[in-house]
Amino acid sequence: MTAATIDKNATLKPSFANALAHFLPITIFPFMFAAAYFGGWWILAPYLFFLSVGGPLDRAFGMDARNMDPQLKHSRQLIWYSFPVWIWAFLWPCIFVFTLWQIFIVGSHSIFESILLGFMLGFEGQAIFIVGHELIHRRSKWERYIGEFLLASGSYPHYATEHFYIHHAHVGTPFDVGSAPKGQSLWQYFPRELRSNITGAWATASARMRRMKRPLWHFSNPFWRYGIETAAWYVIVFAIGGWIAVVIYMLLCLLAVFSMKISNYFQHYGLTRVRLPNGRYERVRPHHSWSANYRYSKWMFFNMQRHADHHVSDTRVYPLLQHHAADKSPQLPDTYSGLMIEAMMPKRWFAKMDPLVDQWRSEFYPDIKDWSAYDSSIAKKHPEAFDKIAEIFAAAPRLAQVIERNPQMLEILQKREFTELELPVGFGADTESERIARTGLVRVYWMHDMNLTEMKAQLDEMPVHDADDAAQIIHDWMNDKVFQVGMHTLRGNLTPTESGLVLANIAEASLSALFNAVLDDYTEFARQSRTGSLAVLVLGDFAARQMAPRTNFDIRFVCEADSQNYYASMSRRFVEVLGTLTKDNLLFEPFDVGEDEPIIIARHELANRISSNEGERDSDEQKLVFARCIFTDGDPKFDKRLSEQRHKAILKSSAKPMVPDGRFQTAEAQDPIILHDSAELRLDQIKQAANYLHLCQYSQLSQLDINADAQSVFQQAQAQQLITKDLADQLVEITLLWNNLCGILKLVFDDSRDIINAADTVKTTVAKSCGMPDFAGLIEAVRQADASTDRFVLELVSVADSAAGPDPDETTANTD
Structure with a gap:
């Protein structure tokens, strides 16, 4: 019968006979002594010993799932299991000093032999973290201090604090850097782990000193011990071999630490404790650590492979650690030595381990779909x-x-601006009253308190050096506001349509502040006096105050003819700083400074462009009709003069077919549920129809701003009895649906087609933002809207085309 066939359900009894196998790790010390003393072929002996740990004997001896009864922790027989740990802790410093003495003081070895002896110390030195780790978990203080001293021989005594108080407390959570998340390579993990170990240990020790109301330099701070212990080792090394020995020693310490971190990396790779609804993480269970059960490594590494049980019972001595089967703890796919090699090759590592992590997730957390x-x-x-x-x-x-x-x-x-709008869960009589209170509070703040005037006032109070400085400050202010609005939209406190108005205010306030900074710069440095007046017009959805993330905004500059040169030069400077403002901007798409030249229009040309009947769908002539002024310089009434001029120009041109025939014909049928382009097409059709109606029935809808949104046009048309109330309500409803759908898809996705493979939680967010209880309800609503959009558009065109021509006196009015 081979060792591998021993009954895995058998129970081990603590005894000297059963403890003998754990004395194997100390049998290397005679070989190391002989190698250091005699040199020559004796150096080969320790290396053969190291190779035995590399996997062959693990496979030869097979597995051993037998456990001791953990209730036997007070058994006197357990002392036999402590002897090999204590002996190793005593022999390691002796053989370390002796080998250095032989290399540097006796000097009887060749350079090649000395190098091999140095690596011998490095390989065996990796075990200081196995023995030291066992000792720092012991309850007796003297054993913990010996563990610290061993760790100090690897220049890593702070591990005693970090490992116990941070790693064990937070294993499997984001608070533990030592628990590598899925997809993180060893080479990403190692430097972060080194850094966090020292900073985390210091922060923990400092916090303990503060809680005890002691100063940091109090003698009870463990870093005093860590410093003295580590210094003692360096003094010994320096005394024996000088600075060369110190450098070599540091490299050997790094090798030992790196080896320890590799095992720490794969012991928890990808395994996560789940965050509970109460804000705490679930308790540590055996399935939060990888296990292995090779018999030979069990003897050589003091049961280190039974890592899952070690985290469940962190003060349990190594012989009492339990093996947990695959239904309780995930099993590593190879020996420790084999995995240490694979971990250093990320592609191979991910190919092997990531499927196992996915399997673990589906087995232990079948209800969680998104990790x-x-x-x-x-x-x-x-x-x-x-x-x-x-x-x-x-x-x-x-x-x-x-x-x-x-x-x-x-x-x-x-920030308080965000947290003060977060009402706690359970404050209301029921969830519906809580929802109403939250949405009401957010809407009052963002749509009334934090209005355009308040936003401009905030920006005006910010000190800036020049336009470049202003662009960066405004950029940060914009992203701050846009991110908050986006979060409120995700939570349902603002609809995408409502957030579109808020985003338009943010954009207008930001561009106005930036233009003021550019004007101040230009006036000072260009040494030219301002002449004439200027208006900055925005086009498209920005003009209608219906913005969404990733907006390509379009602007035009209108000025008096005699000041075109002045403002043309200044507007180019404005375009330059727009590059800074729009880089990594959450609202605007990046502005191409090299290609996007400013468009300057003389005031007298504006009326001619607006009244032109040659404009096509996306031409400047069409866009300028619905443009909105967001900034003026010079004459404070310049904006009003432009509005009056545009009013006359529109009256002059309203009888002409500015909208080409066939404009509203639907493109080849697409699925608007999935493709955002289809939703945008439908929304665009509705907006075009509203604009067409507005222009053709301009005299009856003159109370509306020409850049009013589509919903306002439909409501005003119903008030003027141009369309029925039923049609107006249906048009408003369908417009809000398309507008909300386009807005939330732009907020949630970079490419809206990603919704095909999106998680259910994402689909639910999209549905609720459109006023639907679930994604199935949204699908049905969109299908119905898609089927009726063409009919509504044709009705609007019919109403618009029934308009009478304008008053002849008005059409001949002087547009200047």
């Missing part, structure tokens, strides 16, 4: 904000990418 927040790098960087990170990842893949690239965005959600 993206747990796998994200930002969760590791900002574990304190995990709830909000998970909320964003579950609802908006685009915003998830934004916070991954710009982690500082999370700080915005800690």
Whole structure:
């Protein structure tokens, strides 16, 4: 019978005979002594010993799933299991000093032999973290101090604090850098782990000193011991071999630490404790660590492979550690030595381990479909904000990418402006009353208190050096506001249509502030006095105050003819700083400074362009009809004069077919449920029809701003009895549906077609933003809207075409 066939259900009894196998690790010391003393072929002996641990004997001896009864922790027989640990802890410093003495003081070895002896110390030195780790978990203080001293021989004594108080407390959560998330390579993991170990240990020790009301330099601070212990080792090394020995020693320490970190990397790779609704993480279970059960490694590494049970019972001595089967703890697919090699090759590692992580997730957490927040790098960087990170990842893949690239965005959600609008769960009589209170509070703030005037006032109060400085400050202010509005939209506190108005205010306030900064710069440095007046017009959805993320905004500059040169030069400077404003901007698409030249229009040309009947669908003539002024310079009444001029020009041209025939014919049928382009097409059709109606019935709709949104046009048309109330209500409803759908898709996705493979939580967010209870309801609503859009558009065109021509006196009015 081979060792591999021993009954796995058998129970081991603590005894000297059963403890003998654990004395194997100390049998290497005679070989190391002989190698250091005699040199020559004796150096080969320790290396053969190291190779035995490399996997062959693991496979030869097979598995051993037998456990001791953990209730036997008071058995006197357990002392036999402590002897090999204590002996190793005693022999390691002796053989270390002896080998250095032989290399540097006796000097009887060749350079080649000395190098091999140095590597011998490095390989065996990896075991200081196995023995030291066992000892720092012991209850007796003297054993813990010996463990610290061993760790100090690897220049890593602070591991005693970090490992026990941070790793064990937070294993499997974003708070533990030592728990590598799925997709993180060893080479990404190692430097972060080194850095966080020292900073985390210091922060923990400092916090303990503060709680005990002691100064940091109090003798009870463990860093005093760590410093003295580590210094003692360096003094010994320097005394024996000088600076050369110190450099070699540091490299050997790095090798030992690296080896320890590889095993730490794969012991928890991809395994995550789930965040509970109460804000806490679930308790540590055996399935939060990878296990292995090779018999030979069990003897050589003091049961280190039984890592799952070690985290469940962190003070349990190694012989009592339990093996957990695959239904309780995931099993590593290879020996420790084999995985240490594979971990250094990320592609091979991910190919082997990621499917096992996915299998673990489906087995232990079948109800969780989306693990993206747990796998994200930002969760590791900002574990304190995990709830909000998970909320964003579950609802908006685009915003998830934004916070991954710009982690500082999370700080915005800690500001009072945002937190004061967050009402606690359970404050109301029921969930519906809570929802109404939340939405009401957010809408009052963003649509009334934080209006355009208030936004401009905030920006005006910010000190800036020049236009470039202003562009960066305004950029940060914009992203701050846009991100908050986006979060409120995801939560349903603002509809995408409502947020479109808020975003338009943010955009207008930002561009106005930037233009003021450019004007101040230009006036001072250009040494030219201002002449004439200027108006800055915005076109498209910006003009209608219906914006969404990733907007390509379009602007025109209108000025008096005699000031064109002055303002042309100044507007080019404005376009330059727009590059800074729109880079990594959450609202605007990047502005191409090299290609986007400013368009300057003389005032007297504006009327001619508007009244032209040669404009096509997306021509400047068409866009200028519905443009809106967001900034003026010079004559404060210049905007009013432009409006009056445009009013006369529209009256002059309203009888002419500015909209070509066939404009509203639907393109080849597409599925608007999935393709955002289809939703945009339908929304565009509705807007075009509203604009056409507005122009053709301009005299009856003159109370409306020419750049009013489509809903306002339909409501005013119904008030003027141009269309029935039933048709107006249906048009408003369908417009809001298309507008909300386009707005939320732009907020949630970079490419709206990603909704095909989106998580259910994302689809639910999209549906609720459109006023639907679920995604199935949204699908049905969109199908009905898609089927009726053409009919509504044709009705509007029919109403518009029934308009009578304008008053002849008005059409001959002087447009100047």
